[in-house]
Amino acid sequence: MAPGEFHSNNWRQSCAEQCPPEYEGSGQSSRRCPTNNGSRDITGPLSVLAIVQYILLWERLQDVSTTRGVADQICWRWTFSQMYSAKSAYNMFFCGSTRLPGADLLWKTWTPPRVKLFMYTVMHQRTWTVERRKRHGLQDNDTCILCNQSPEHIEHLLLHCPIAKKIWWETLSAVGLSSRFVNDTLGTFDTWTAMRTGLPKQAKKAMDSLFMLVAWHLWKERNSRTFNGKAASVAEISDRIMDEARAWVAAGAKNLGSVMSRE
Ligand SMILES: [Zn+2]
Numbered sequence: 001m002a003p004g005e006f007h008s009n010n011w012r013q014s015c016a017e018q019c020p021p022e023y024e025g026s027g028q029s030s031r032r033c034p035t036n037n038g039s040r041d042i043t044g045p046l047s048v049l050a051i052v053q054y055i056l057l058w059e060r061l062q063d064v065s066t067t068r069g070v071a072d073q074i075c076w077r078w079t080f081s082q083m084y085s086a087k088s089a090y091n092m093f094f095c096g097s098t099r100l101p102g103a104d105l106l107w108k109t110w111t112p113p114r115v116k117l118f119m120y121t122v123m124h125q126r127t128w129t130v131e132r133r134k135r136h137g138l139q140d141n142d143t144c145i146l147c148n149q150s151p152e153h154i155e156h157l158l159l160h161c162p163i164a165k166k167i168w169w170e171t172l173s174a175v176g177l178s179s180r181f182v183n184d185t186l187g188t189f190d191t192w193t194a195m196r197t198g199l200p201k202q203a204k205k206a207m208d209s210l211f212m213l214v215a216w217h218l219w220k221e222r223n224s225r226t227f228n229g230k231a232a233s234v235a236e237i238s239d240r241i242m243d244e245a246r247a248w249v250a251a252g253a254k255n256l257g258s259v260m261s262r263e
Helices: 020-025 048-060 086-092 103-108 113-123 130-135 154-160 162-174 188-196 201-228 234-251 254-260
Strands: none
Touching: 103 113, 113 188, 113 201, 130 154, 154 162, 154 188, 154 201, 162 201, 162 234, 188 201, 201 234, 201 254, 234 254
16 A cells, blocks of 8 residues: 555555545545554544544554555465465365364265265254254154153164164174174264274274264164154164175275174
8 A cells, every 4th residue: 555545545445435524534635544643634623423433443453553655565364474375275264163073084984975964964963853853842752762761862862772772782793893882871973983992994994884874774763763653673773784784895895894704
């Protein structure tokens, strides 16, 4: 910005547009920054509005310093060197964002996209369980349709429900991983982590796929009972899980195949 252009330059919204009375009250020959002796340019009586705008303008410009005779230059504020880089611009878009625990694990795991999307909603607590529907005033009853004992919260449905625990036990036993069974009331990601921690690398990846597969089938069984009135036994659900696990292996889930061979 050239000297004298402070009020009319559009670098931080034109002061002439933002504060017309204050602008008119400033000197006609040299309009300068109010924090840099520009107040001397104001002549004549000022209206109350002009005084208020002057004070607001002063507050906005507290961190601005101008040097007489030195032209302004555009600086990139997102790097220490103040030089633009595509990386810093990309990072800027994610300022203030929060990371979902397990997000990386979720997207790296071999599963069909629809299962990943389902797990994404689970980890964000966004699945429409009856407990959530009741919380939103959409229905009165929030009882778990699998056990008929507790509110159907997503973590109850997928992890803590007695029926879900039986299915977890059956599935993990079938692939020789019964020692990874978690009989605790941890959250979804903590349970997933507890199941995979300590396993060899390939078995870990297999467990990741298996975790999402079992959760997916528990959700499907819940939907079948809720919307179609059809209930399957624990043995039937476990058989379906193993059938789909074989299908996933045939479709390319190599790591899952490493534990399926233990059947
Ligand atoms: Zn239940």
